[in-house]
Amino acid sequence: MASPSSTQTQSRSPEIRKDPVNNRWVIFSPARAKRPTDFKAKSPQNPNSSSSCPFCIGNEHECAPEIFRVPPDPKSDWKIRVIQNLYPALSRDIGSKKDGGPDGEMRCTGDLGRVVTGFGFHDVVIESPVHSVQLQDLEPREVGEVLLACKKRIEQIKEYDLIKYVFKNHGASAGASMSHSHSQLLALPVIPPTISARINSTKEYFDQTGKCCLCEVQPKDLQIDVTTHFISIVPFAATFPFEIWIIPRNHSSHFHELDNEKAVDLGGLLKLTLRKISVQLNNPPFNFMIQTAPLQAIDTQLAYIHWFLQIVPQLAGVGGFEIGTGCYINPVFSEDAAKVMREVNVP
Amino acid sequence: MASPSSTQTQSRSPEIRKDPVNNRWVIFSPARAKRPTDFKAKSPQNPNSSSSCPFCIGNEHECAPEIFRVPPDPKSDWKIRVIQNLYPALSRDIGSKKDGGPDGEMRCTGDLGRVVTGFGFHDVVIESPVHSVQLQDLEPREVGEVLLACKKRIEQIKEYDLIKYVFKNHGASAGASMSHSHSQLLALPVIPPTISARINSTKEYFDQTGKCCLCEVQPKDLQIDVTTHFISIVPFAATFPFEIWIIPRNHSSHFHELDNEKAVDLGGLLKLTLRKISVQLNNPPFNFMIQTAPLQAIDTQLAYIHWFLQIVPQLAGVGGFEIGTGCYINPVFSEDAAKVMREVNVP
Ligand SMILES: Nc1ncnc2c1ncn2[C@@H]1O[C@H](COP(=O)(O)OP(=O)(O)O[C@H]2O[C@H](CO)[C@@H](O)[C@H](O)[C@H]2O)[C@@H](O)[C@H]1O
Ligand SMILES: Nc1ncnc2c1ncn2[C@@H]1O[C@H](COP(=O)(O)OP(=O)(O)O[C@H]2O[C@H](CO)[C@@H](O)[C@H](O)[C@H]2O)[C@@H](O)[C@H]1O
Numbered sequence: 001m002a003s004p005s006s007t008q009t010q011s012r013s014p015e016i017r018k019d020p021v022n023n024r025w026v027i028f029s030p031a032r033a034k035r036p037t038d039f040k041a042k043s044p045q046n047p048n049s050s051s052s053c054p055f056c057i058g059n060e061h062e063c064a065p066e067i068f069r070v071p072p073d074p075k076s077d078w079k080i081r082v083i084q085n086l087y088p089a090l091s092r093d094i095g096s097k098k099d100g101g102p103d104g105e106m107r108c109t110g111d112l113g114r115v116v117t118g119f120g121f122h123d124v125v126i127e128s129p130v131h132s133v134q135l136q137d138l139e140p141r142e143v144g145e146v147l148l149a150c151k152k153r154i155e156q157i158k159e160y161d162l163i164k165y166v167f168k169n170h171g172a173s174a175g176a177s178m179s180h181s182h183s184q185l186l187a188l189p190v191i192p193p194t195i196s197a198r199i200n201s202t203k204e205y206f207d208q209t210g211k212c213c214l215c216e217v218q219p220k221d222l223q224i225d226v227t228t229h230f231i232s233i234v235p236f237a238a239t240f241p242f243e244i245w246i247i248p249r250n251h252s253s254h255f256h257e258l259d260n261e262k263a264v265d266l267g268g269l270l271k272l273t274l275r276k277i278s279v280q281l282n283n284p285p286f287n288f289m290i291q292t293a294p295l296q297a298i299d300t301q302l303a304y305i306h307w308f309l310q311i312v313p314q315l316a317g318v319g320g321f322e323i324g325t326g327c328y329i330n331p332v333f334s335e336d337a338a339k340v341m342r343e344v345n346v347p
Numbered sequence: 348m349a350s351p352s353s354t355q356t357q358s359r360s361p362e363i364r365k366d367p368v369n370n371r372w373v374i375f376s377p378a379r380a381k382r383p384t385d386f387k388a389k390s391p392q393n394p395n396s397s398s399s400c401p402f403c404i405g406n407e408h409e410c411a412p413e414i415f416r417v418p419p420d421p422k423s424d425w426k427i428r429v430i431q432n433l434y435p436a437l438s439r440d441i442g443s444k445k446d447g448g449p450d451g452e453m454r455c456t457g458d459l460g461r462v463v464t465g466f467g468f469h470d471v472v473i474e475s476p477v478h479s480v481q482l483q484d485l486e487p488r489e490v491g492e493v494l495l496a497c498k499k500r501i502e503q504i505k506e507y508d509l510i511k512y513v514f515k516n517h518g519a520s521a522g523a524s525m526s527h528s529h530s531q532l533l534a535l536p537v538i539p540p541t542i543s544a545r546i547n548s549t550k551e552y553f554d555q556t557g558k559c560c561l562c563e564v565q566p567k568d569l570q571i572d573v574t575t576h577f578i579s580i581v582p583f584a585a586t587f588p589f590e591i592w593i594i595p596r597n598h599s600s601h602f603h604e605l606d607n608e609k610a611v612d613l614g615g616l617l618k619l620t621l622r623k624i625s626v627q628l629n630n631p632p633f634n635f636m637i638q639t640a641p642l643q644a645i646d647t648q649l650a651y652i653h654w655f656l657q658i659v660p661q662l663a664g665v666g667g668f669e670i671g672t673g674c675y676i677n678p679v680f681s682e683d684a685a686k687v688m689r690e691v692n693v694p
Contacts, residue, residue, distance in 0.1 A: 012680070015680075017583060017584035017681075018584055019582055019583050019584035020548060020549065020551075020552045020560045021545055021548060021549060021560060021561065021582065022541065022544060022545055022548060022584075022586075023544050023545070023547065023548035023551075024544075024584065024586060024673070024674075024675075025584075025674050026584045026585065026586050026674070026675050026676075026677050027674060027675065027676045027677065028677050028678075028679075028680050028681075029676050029677070029678055030678070030680070032676065032678040033678035033679055036679050036680075036683040036684055036686075036687050037627075037687055039588055039589065039628060039662055039679060040628055040629040040631075040662075089676045165668065165671065165672060167666070167667030167668050167671050168667055169666040169667050173664075174666060174667070175664035175665060175666030175667070176666070184667075184668070186668060188674070190674075192672030192673055192674040193544075193672070193673035193674065194369065194671065194672055194673040195672065197369060197370050197371070197540075197673075198368055198369055198370070200370065201367060201368060201369060201370030202367065202368060204367075204370075205367045213367045213368060214368065235366055235368065236364060236366050237364035237365055237366035237369075237371065237372075237373045238373065239369075239371060239373050241386060242386065280384075281386060281387055282387040284387075287666060287667035287670055287671070288667060289667050289668075289670065289671030289672075291671065310671065312667075312670060315386055315387075317520075317522035318522060318665070319514070319516040319521060319522030319523070319634060320514030320515055320516050320521070320522070320531075320634035320635060320636050320659075321512065321514050321531070321533060321636075323634055323636065323659060324512065324514050324541065324634070324636030324638065324657065325512060325539030325540070325541055325542065325636075326371070326539055326540035326541040326544075327371075327372050327373070327374060327535070327537075327539040327540065328371075328372075328373050328374065329373075329374045329376050329379065329436045330373050330374065330375050330376070331375075331376055331377070331379040331380035332375075332380055332383045332386065333359070333362075333375050333377070333383075334364075334375075336383040337383055339383075340383050340384055
């Protein structure tokens with residue numbers, strides 16, 4: 001990624017465009033761009049090293065502004081920092097509904113498709129002050145604190161009519177440019193396609209059965225581990241080999257309903273799951289995504305929206321078939337993957 | 348990929364599963380699997396070299412059975428071969444509607460989701476007898492012959508009620524395991540999500556405007572090149588930087604309507620486009636996909652389904668945000684990419 005000053009299109013605001021052929025939203029984000037003519041194929045770069053890492057303790061001045069830290073005392077050492085993204089995909093400076101700006105305003109460009117201004121938030125959650133410490137190395141309580149920091153940030157921007165989306169990239173081939181353990185939080189003005197598809201699909205199930213499909217008891221052969229409040233499974237139609245979901249056992253629509261006790265419980269299960277993945281699959285790159293309900297969701301919808309955490313190790317490639325069709329080829333049956341993950345011993 | 352004999356789940360047939368949460372089809376393909384416990388993260392392997400390439404002329408005996416060759420005389424040297432895939436994602440041996448088998452039969456597994464047997468075809472089109480020759484190195488007429496070979500294969504399996512899907516992976520990070528120039532043809536028993544989304548979306552446009560949105564004149568600033576029958580553009584809401592579509596200028600729903608004259612014209616434009624990508628973007632890995640109408644499409648649908656060829660150079664990574672939301676972040680505005688591609692000189 002180029003430094004902001006080298007960017008030709010720097011002055012343009014981000015735009016979110018939808019094209020009439022695929023009915024798909026794309027965020028055009030000039031702040032993340034090199035000049036168009038500088039784009040070249042490159043071998044994947046190694047994520048940054050500890051010798052020059054802005055996320056390490058002591059280098060706070062190399063980062064975009066801090067939003068808050070844990071613990072909050074600005075003079076004591078921090079354990080977690082939530083900061084602005086230096087190359088935000090969306091801009092918090094181009095006005096919003098809240099302050100009378102153009103948020104949600106949709107320009108119709110005729111034949112061209114539709115455009116929404118790219119108002120939104122794009123933050124980074126630094127999960128540890130130490131470069132080499134990964135999320136799975138933290139104590140369950142500390143993993144819980146990271147989750148609670150995400151919750152706090154979501155609650156801070158609650159009043160904005162935006163979809164909040166928390167995700168983590170770990171390892172270069174999972175897209176991570178920074179190896180220092182972190183997650184990202186994006187708050188965007190459109191409902192992304194997988195989220196609306198999920199809401200429609202779980203609604204259909206609810207209409208047919210009267211039940212939320214993630215409240216249903218999961219078949220034994222797909223289960224991995226169970227704690228007081230959560231269960232980990234390989235979903236029946238896992239898109240990727242060894243894809244794992246961590247699901248609250250009692251119905252809950254919004255991730256930010258997580259309380260302190262549940263955060264520690266989830267922290268423990270997330271730690272265990274990441275360690276199992278690391279041991280069994282040889283420390284693969286992975287992504288995780290918190291799949292939660294839009295804040296705008298109305299009461300009748302909340303009955304069939306059940307939040308969960310989706311973890312995807314990067315083991316298989318994605319080729320033309322998957323890009324073109326949205327269908328995936330998974331070489332490992334879900335029940336076989338679940339059995340392996342149930343049985344792996346972590347030291 | 349393991350040799351077929353090392354595979355534990357070898358005896359199981361492929362299954363296509365849909366889960367109730369995401370409403371997404373996944374092909375479970377044991378023929379493509381190692382044993383589940385053998386799955387490990389790995390650095391991307393280099394595609395195979397010419398010294399041991401089953402796709403090279405002379406090594407036909409190392410390939411799965413041939414379906415046909417061009418020219419057809421089995422005793423003369425071939426220019427193109429269409430063969431079965433040795434590790435097919437779908438199986439042609441588990442019966443079909445045509446011969447009274449279980450094609451399309453949908454097992455409902457209650458809470459679990461839905462399953463369709465994995466009947467289908469998975470073929471490989473070897474585009475040249477010589478290892479080092481890439482598609483863009485061929486003459487326009489020869490590129491046209493490759494396209495006509497895909498058309499011929501689609502017509503051969505026309506009677507099967509399957510969605511035919513042609514795509515190409517070029518380069519290891521675009522997923523290619525074989526560097527010898529080839530495309531793949533998959534014929535599957537379910538309509539993939541991007542295809543149904545596209546049909547719904549172009550229908551909506553048609554209902555509102557009375558027009559097919561790909562017949563509309565494309566804005567000048569998105570155009571790259573124009574030939575007698577085709578135009579290349581960067582779509583208004585390109586999902587990936589420098590994504591390019593080649594579109595027939597006159598309405599046509601099915602790729603297999605391509606005749607010999609149009610095939611040469613398209614061959615020339617495809618060659619030019621691939622060369623421009625290679626020169627400007629430093630020979631990046633890429634995928635291309637032929638986006639055509641399902642054979643089952645009825646007459647009223649054909650008015651708003653317009654086939655096109657989608658080319659995606661692999662320049663930006665895909666991270667947790669994209670996997671989780673189906674939304675993409677594109678750092679290059681489409682009109683900037685189109686300008687660059689219009690102006691690049693190919694030797
Ligand atoms: N000094 C600093 N202060 C504040 N922030 C800083 C900073 N230096 C870097 N950053 C930000 O830190 C973030 C680190 O994120 P990741 O390593 O998870 O992946 P990145 O967002 O680069 O791209 C991956 O994730 C996105 C989203 O999934 C994909 O679009 C993309 O293709 C994939 O490579 C970057 O977004 C970067 O802008
Ligand atoms: N001797 C032989 N005879 C006949 N066929 C042979 C053969 N040796 C190999 N093959 C087949 O040739 C094909 C070559 O295909 P590619 O190199 O385009 O990618 P592949 O299908 O491996 O996976 C990429 O494409 C698929 C589909 O997009 C993605 O699922 C995957 O993750 C990605 O890596 C393979 O499907 C392989 O099974």
